[in-house]
Amino acid sequence: MILNWIATLLLLAAAFGILLSRDWRWNLGILAVQYVGVFWLVHASWPIAAASVKLVTGWMACAALGMTMVNSSLQSPAESSWPQGRLFRSFAAGLAVLISLAMASRLAGWLGLSFPVAWGGLLLISMGILHLGISAQPLRVIIGLLTALAGFEIIYAAVENASLVTAALAVVNLGLALAGAYMLTAETSQEAK
């Protein structure tokens, strides 16, 4: 139980870090750390071998995005739309945390999950959606989608453990990373022109 709490707090720190950081290196590094927390919370419902699929897939997604960014001339560009400030993002993230906290106990009771697992899942979903709402940059959008999906996977692991679903979700995660890598490469080519 205490390890579940540590994993959830790790997710909280990671989700805040991704939202506030503007450097892609930090973003992807923190995302990789976030997957450690995801792995641990999925492990609450699944055997360790199956849960480790989430960790490996997540890290592969981070690696694919990282390698694309290393080879591209794109730096972390500022958002073209308002708001960009860290204060606003912190405030919005705080609200997302409160909302997820408020919903977690009901979800935990409904699905028979422990509170930290339910909160961890909802936290990532709400932070991922927040990310999608305030960013239009391909890299940030993909990170937002991966984060929201990771939150869903934590919760869904409690109700479904089929191998086909595990494999398909791994393909979806990798596919998202590869789609992101393709978009970043296309953007680089366009800028080079």
Added chain:
Amino acid sequence: MSAPLVWILFPMLLGVILIFVRNERWAAFVGSSLAFLLALAAWVLPIEATFTLGARIFKLTETFDVLGRQLVLTATDQPLLALIYISLCFWFAASATLKVAQRLVPLGLIITGLVVAALAVEPFLYAALLIEIAVLLATPLLLAPDQRPGRGLIRFLIFQTMAMPFILFSGWLLAGIEADPGNLALVLRAGILLGLGFLFLLGIFPFHTWIPLLTREAMPYAIGFVLWMFTTSALLFGAGFVDRYTWLRTTPALVNILTLAGTLMVASGGLLAAFQNHLGRMLGYAVIVEIGFSLLALSLGGAAGIDLFFLLLIPRMLALGIWAMSLSILKELAPTLTFSAVKGVGRAWPFAVAGIILAQLSLAGFPMLASFPTHQAVWEGLAQSSPGPALWVLLGCAGLIVGAIRSLAALMAAPEGTAWGIRETWPQRIFLVAGWLLLVGLGNFPQWTIPLLARLPGYFEHLGF
């Protein structure tokens, strides 16, 4: 041999091989030939019965096991397979004239394989995962390697990805409802989650914004294909939910929800199309109208509703294909496709311009064109049960017709004395004229599609009976 191997894995495998083919014509030829053969096979070969080919005896089994779950294609799925693959044959064949075959054919085969797998997978709610993988594979199709990703593509990815968790989770809840149908709290939760999932997946108002954005940004032929493929699969998947769950099928609110959503789509899509100054966006709004018509057809219920649902598919595919092909031809001349950029091009590109106008009028339900008989039947059915929404639907169709007239005015507004010419290539002319003839032919002789469509409603076990 199993049927899923033939209609799912084989086209996907060939799609992977075709990625390495660098010749446009070869890719289109191989892809369209394979699609035709698969359509023919779906039409004539029996499943779960022996047949002879030459000296050999074959039997296609229904199931194929994947990671403890099954892909199942039965004899009732065969007319749908034939429709999907014959449509694919047309899309691929015409792609050779537009220099998109090299990307469209391999990715199109893989996406089609995934979509068919989505319709075949058991338990069927896993289809959401397969559709999502197909969506991700569509990214290279919608974005050229040297093009900046626009908001439309990003929203497309977001909305389609958001749909998957809602549908998967609602599927789990629906299984619970089957065990305890009296649990109203569970029914409500499942209904909300399922509704949200399909709002995202089908681009239903207010989550439809990615459609016109994407039709503005992407290569028209590619987006035409993607919209045809994904709206068809999502609609079949959605209707499959209604077919499988008795409580959902018998919920009185379902008819009201489908009518409301369909009317909103047709009215908003049609009325917004009337004010567009971009040919690509106009296509996007027409697709929104078409999704609305499919929802309205389902809302009519009974055998008539499901027949109309399937009857909409062929004219839609035809009109979308011709419209997207014509736009792709014009895009080489005017990459932005705004009215100001294409002003007067009708004098030099008459076949493409006629294709755009005929396709748009057809999707608006204009008399004597392919969609007219079905649209008219849907409208008539709706007018009998809900006159208010029927009026809005009529307004939506009128909006699309106004859009077509405005497009025609812009495309033909050349300075006086501008000479007429024909710049389309011969293969483009042949495909476009064949398309016009089919649009007009199906409008006047809708019974041509009956041999195919008569067997399609059997795809659903309970709907329409």
